[in-house]
Amino acid sequence: MPSLIRRTLIGRMLFVGTLVLATAFVDTRPAMAEYGDVIMNNNSDAAGMRPAVFPHWFHRVRYSCKVCHADLGFKFKAGGNNIDMLKIMDGQYCGACHNGTIAWSVENCNLCHSGKPGTPTQVHESKSHELLNPAKPPVGKK
Amino acid sequence: MNSPFKLAHFTLVSALLLASWGTLATAAQPAKGKPATEAKTETAAAPAAQPQAAIAGSEANPFNRLMRVAPKRHLPPDKDGIHDPANDGTQMLQTPLESFGGLPKSQGDFGNGVDWVKALDGGKINPRWDRNDPKAKPVLMDLNIVREVKGSMPGVGFPHKQHTQWLDCSNCHPAIFLPQKGANQISMAAIMLGQKCGVCHGTVAFPVAECRRCHDKAKPVAAKTEAK
Numbered sequence: 001m002p003s004l005i006r007r008t009l010i011g012r013m014l015f016v017g018t019l020v021l022a023t024a025f026v027d028t029r030p031a032m033a034e035y036g037d038v039i040m041n042n043n044s045d046a047a048g049m050r051p052a053v054f055p056h057w058f059h060r061v062r063y064s065c066k067v068c069h070a071d072l073g074f075k076f077k078a079g080g081n082n083i084d085m086l087k088i089m090d091g092q093y094c095g096a097c098h099n100g101t102i103a104w105s106v107e108n109c110n111l112c113h114s115g116k117p118g119t120p121t122q123v124h125e126s127k128s129h130e131l132l133n134p135a136k137p138p139v140g141k142k
Numbered sequence: 143m144n145s146p147f148k149l150a151h152f153t154l155v156s157a158l159l160l161a162s163w164g165t166l167a168t169a170a171q172p173a174k175g176k177p178a179t180e181a182k183t184e185t186a187a188a189p190a191a192q193p194q195a196a197i198a199g200s201e202a203n204p205f206n207r208l209m210r211v212a213p214k215r216h217l218p219p220d221k222d223g224i225h226d227p228a229n230d231g232t233q234m235l236q237t238p239l240e241s242f243g244g245l246p247k248s249q250g251d252f253g254n255g256v257d258w259v260k261a262l263d264g265g266k267i268n269p270r271w272d273r274n275d276p277k278a279k280p281v282l283m284d285l286n287i288v289r290e291v292k293g294s295m296p297g298v299g300f301p302h303k304q305h306t307q308w309l310d311c312s313n314c315h316p317a318i319f320l321p322q323k324g325a326n327q328i329s330m331a332a333i334m335l336g337q338k339c340g341v342c343h344g345t346v347a348f349p350v351a352e353c354r355r356c357h358d359k360a361k362p363v364a365a366k367t368e369a370k
Contacts, residue, residue, distance in 0.1 A: 032217075032222065033223055035349070039224055057241065057254050058236060058241065060308075061269065062269055062270065064270065064280065065313065066310040067269075067272065067273050069310075069313050070309070071273065076342065097273055109231070110229050111231040112231075113231075114219070114231045115225060125349075127334050127340065128335050
C-alpha cells in the first residue's frame with residue numbers, strides 16, 4: 001500500500017488531499033458564547049430549571065441600554081438584581097416587556113431557561129470574568 | 143514527471159484548500175503553506191505528514207502555550223457552549239450571525255465583531271429609547287472629555303455623544319463617575335476588573351482589546367517625532 005501511494009500519481013494526490021482535509025477539520029478552539037451573553041443561575045439549579053441565558057446582542061439591537069439599565073433598574077452586575085419569577089410575573093425586570101404585549105410572555109419557559117444546567121452566573125467572554133476566574137477552562141471547551 | 147500532471151496535482155490541492163478555507167482552525171494554520179511546497183517537490187508529501195500529525199496529536203506542547211486560543215465566534219445557540227442543545231427552546235432562538243449579517247463590522251472582530259455605534263449612526267439598527275414609545279428619542283449631550291494618561295500611550299477622548307445615544311446620565315453619574323473634573327481615578331487595572339469604564343467595556347460594549355478606540359488622542363511630543 002505505501003508503495004502504491006508513493007508510486008501512482010492518483011495515490012499521492014489522494015494522500016495529500018486527505019491530509020489537507022484532515023488538518024482542516026481539526027479544530028481545537030473552545031466554543032464560546034456570544035460576547036455579553038449573561039447566564040443567570042441564582043435560583044435555577046436549585047429549582048430544577050435550566051439557568052436563564054440573556055443575550056445582550058439581541059436586546060441591544062432593539063433597545064437602548066437605558067431602557068433596562070435606567071428605566072427598569074437592572075444593575076450592571078450579572079446576578080446582582082435578585083430576579084425571580086414572582087417579580088417577573090409582577091411586571092418587574094424582564095417582566096416589563098416579557099408580558100405577551102411587547103415580547104413573548106413567561107409561559108415560554110424554555111426560551112430563557114435554555115442554559116446548560118450547572119453553568120454559574122456570569123457574563124461570558126467578559127474581561128473581568130476571565131481575569132478573576134483564571135483556573136476554570138472556558139465553558140464548552142472540547 | 144511531466145508538467146501537466148504536476149499542474150493537475152497542484153490544482154487539486156489548491157481546490158481542496160479553498161474548499162476547506164471556511165473551516166480552517168488556528169491550529170491547522172501551519173498546514174496551510176505546506177501543500178503548496180508539496181506540490182512542487184515530488185517526494186515532500188510523505189515527510190510533511192509526520193510533523194502535522196505530531197502537532198495535531200500533542201496535548202503537552204501546543205503552539206503558543208500561554209496565549210489564549212481564539213474561540214470559535216458567533217456560533218448558533220445550540221453550539222455556543224452555554225445553551226443546552228437538548229432544550230427545545232434553544233432551537234427557536236435567533237443566531238448571532240443572522241442578526242449581524244447586515245451590520246458594520248468592528249475593526250478587530252473583538253466582542254460581537256459589530257461596530258454598534260456605526261450601526262446606530264448608519265440607521266442599521268433602531269433601538270427603542272422607551273420600551274413603550276417607538277418614537278422617543280434620546281437626549282444627546284455632545285461634550286468630549288480628554289484625559290491625559292501616563293507614559294507613551296495616547297490620551298483618551300471620551301465622547302459623551304456616543305454614550306448618551308445609548309445611556310441615561312444616571313447610568314454612569316454619580317455612581318461610577320463623579321461628574322466633576324479630576325475627581326475620577328481610572329486605571330486599566332480597574333477597567334479590566336470591571337470597574338469604571340470596565341463596567342461596560344470588556345463586558346458588553348467594545349472590549350479593552352481595541353486600545354485605540356479609546357486611546358486616540360496622540361500626544362504632542364509623539365506627533366513632533368513623527369513629523370521629523
